[in-house]
Amino acid sequence: MSDNSKSKTGPPIVGVSKNIVRVRELIEHVAQTGLNTVVFGESGVGKEVVAQNLYQKSPRVGKPFIKINCAALPEGLLESELFGYERGAFTGAEQRKKGKFQLAHSGVLLLDEIGDMSLSLQAKLLHVLQSGGEFSPLGSEKEVKADTWVIAATNHDLKKEIKEGKFREDLYYRLNIIKIHLSPLRERPEDIPPLIDFYIKEYTAMLNNRHIETPGAKVIDRMCTYSWPGNVRELQNVLKRMLVLGDCNQIVDEIFNSERMVSRDSGPDDELNHNASLAKIIDLGGRNSPDNQSFSLKTAKKNAVEMVEREIISHVLAKTDWNRSKASKILKISYKTLLYKISDLKIVPPEK
Amino acid sequence: MKKPFRLLIIDDAEEILTALTNFFTQKKYDVVSAANGLDGLKHIESKDADFDLIITDLVLPNISGVAIISIVKKKFPDTPVIAITGWGEHPESLAKEAHADHVLEKPFKLPELEQLVKKLLNR
Numbered sequence: 001m002s003d004n005s006k007s008k009t010g011p012p013i014v015g016v017s018k019n020i021v022r023v024r025e026l027i028e029h030v031a032q033t034g035l036n037t038v039v040f041g042e043s044g045v046g047k048e049v050v051a052q053n054l055y056q057k058s059p060r061v062g063k064p065f066i067k068i069n070c071a072a073l074p075e076g077l078l079e080s081e082l083f084g085y086e087r088g089a090f091t092g093a094e095q096r097k098k099g100k101f102q103l104a105h106s107g108v109l110l111l112d113e114i115g116d117m118s119l120s121l122q123a124k125l126l127h128v129l130q131s132g133g134e135f136s137p138l139g140s141e142k143e144v145k146a147d148t149w150v151i152a153a154t155n156h157d158l159k160k161e162i163k164e165g166k167f168r169e170d171l172y173y174r175l176n177i178i179k180i181h182l183s184p185l186r187e188r189p190e191d192i193p194p195l196i197d198f199y200i201k202e203y204t205a206m207l208n209n210r211h212i213e214t215p216g217a218k219v220i221d222r223m224c225t226y227s228w229p230g231n232v233r234e235l236q237n238v239l240k241r242m243l244v245l246g247d248c249n250q251i252v253d254e255i256f257n258s259e260r261m262v263s264r265d266s267g268p269d270d271e272l273n274h275n276a277s278l279a280k281i282i283d284l285g286g287r288n289s290p291d292n293q294s295f296s297l298k299t300a301k302k303n304a305v306e307m308v309e310r311e312i313i314s315h316v317l318a319k320t321d322w323n324r325s326k327a328s329k330i331l332k333i334s335y336k337t338l339l340y341k342i343s344d345l346k347i348v349p350p351e352k
Numbered sequence: 353m354k355k356p357f358r359l360l361i362i363d364d365a366e367e368i369l370t371a372l373t374n375f376f377t378q379k380k381y382d383v384v385s386a387a388n389g390l391d392g393l394k395h396i397e398s399k400d401a402d403f404d405l406i407i408t409d410l411v412l413p414n415i416s417g418v419a420i421i422s423i424v425k426k427k428f429p430d431t432p433v434i435a436i437t438g439w440g441e442h443p444e445s446l447a448k449e450a451h452a453d454h455v456l457e458k459p460f461k462l463p464e465l466e467q468l469v470k471k472l473l474n475r
């Protein structure tokens with residue numbers, strides 16, 4: 001799905017908590033202004049929904065809504081995606097390409113995971129914001145001017161990153177003209193029943209209103225006490241599972257169990273080691289067979305490491321319900337490294 | 353008697369907000385106060401707003417003072433705005449860019465602020 005089509009029908013911001021009521025009110029008051037905005041909140045709390053709502057209530061609605069994830073791309077690629085390039089700007093630049101900044105002209109540019117942007121790109125972004133949207137694409141002499149409303153989102157504590165020298169203070173203040181904070185779902189359990197209600201209606205309509213078991217009052221009560229590390233996105237996944245599989249009680253048991261699994265400082269999972277011998281894991285008979293032309297200790301080792309990494313990372317992601325920030329903490333690698341590995345090792349999320 | 357000047361004061365530091373409100377109330381100003389940007393903006397947007405001058409802190413929850421200045425200068429270009437800041441150069445330069453009439457650094461003396469208010473009101 002393209003960024004444009006999705007944005008036109010962004011979902012409403014459901015909830016009755018003080019935090020959500022305030023956020024809705026804030027959106028009503030600032031959507032007209034087009035002032036630089038940062039949306040703060042954990043993964044899956046609804047930062048993108050907020051950005052979409054800002055856009056929909058702004059005079060820019062109908063114009064492009066472009067999203068770019070600053071954590072998903074290596075620095076050089078992110079730069080060329082943002083600002084575009086001229087033909088021949090670098091090897092492989094066969095065609096001139098417009099950057100997202102320019103594509104979002106007269107509309108909105110959502111800079112997702114802004115906390116992961118490198119310092120040098122932060123400097124460039126600051127420059128663009130200071131000049132009111134002027135920049136030159138890579139390999140171009142000419143400046144382009146884009147009238148783009150910049151909304152940034154982050155699950156990082158940017159104040160802390162400033163202290164650690166990872167985020168520019170001047171950029172922080174320039175972006176934070178409007179600041180919208182979304183609390184984690186566990187801090188606003190009163191939003192859980194209305195969210196359940198909303199999504200059950202939505203999903204049953206999708207399932208053609210077939211007769212399905214929906215969670216009863218007891219199950220909903222229990223769901224209100226769970227910690228929801230993956231926030232609303234995790235809640236959605238659990239609800240889908242319930243509607244498809246039935247047996248809501250069992251599913252609630254499972255989420256509480258996995259919560260314990262993740263918080264327990266778990267060692268390596270035995271299943272992995274028991275069922276297969278090392279030779280089998282490394283696939284010495286197949287892909288990494290010494291009989292192959294391409295065999296070398298180095299490539300076999302690389303393949304094996306990749307396999308092990310893929311297995312471990314998939315395992316942790318499954319346990320955290322694809323909460324990448326939590327998974328990266330468990331794996332003790334940076335969030336950025338994790339995203340890179342997910343794409344490099346071609347690990348795909350389960351069907352939503 | 354002449355109608356008193358109406359001031360809107362926005363600051364998230366309670367002591368400062370109270371001190372400023374008390375001070376200007378004693379000096380016979382009609383003072384409305386707000387502890388964050390959104391509440392301040394609601395006052396500005398309300399029908400009976402007609403503030404003669406606005407004093408705002410720059411770093412505020414939700415809607416920053418810089419945003420308040422931009423919004424006011426667009427809607428009511430003639431209403432003077434004084435920004436007060438304790439956060440160093442960055443918010444200060446943003447406030448100037450947004451056309452604050454004056455940026456006053458904390459700490460300051462109350463009579464100094466009052467002089468400034470008088471000067472801007474008599475312009």
Ligand SMILES: Nc1ncnc2c1ncn2[C@@H]1O[C@H](COP(=O)(O)OP(=O)(O)OP(=O)(O)O)[C@@H](O)[C@H]1O
Pocket residue numbers: 011012013014015020041042043044045046047048049050153155195232233236
């Ligand atoms: N208050 C809400 N009401 C209805 N739906 C919501 C709400 N908050 C989040 N959602 C839904 O939850 C899902 C995750 O939200 P979203 O993508 O906005 O989160 P995010 O904060 O951007 O997450 P990430 O950090 O992973 O990018 C989306 O499908 C969104 O529609």
Ligand SMILES: [Mg+2]
Pocket residue numbers: 047048112153
């Ligand atoms: Mg998002």
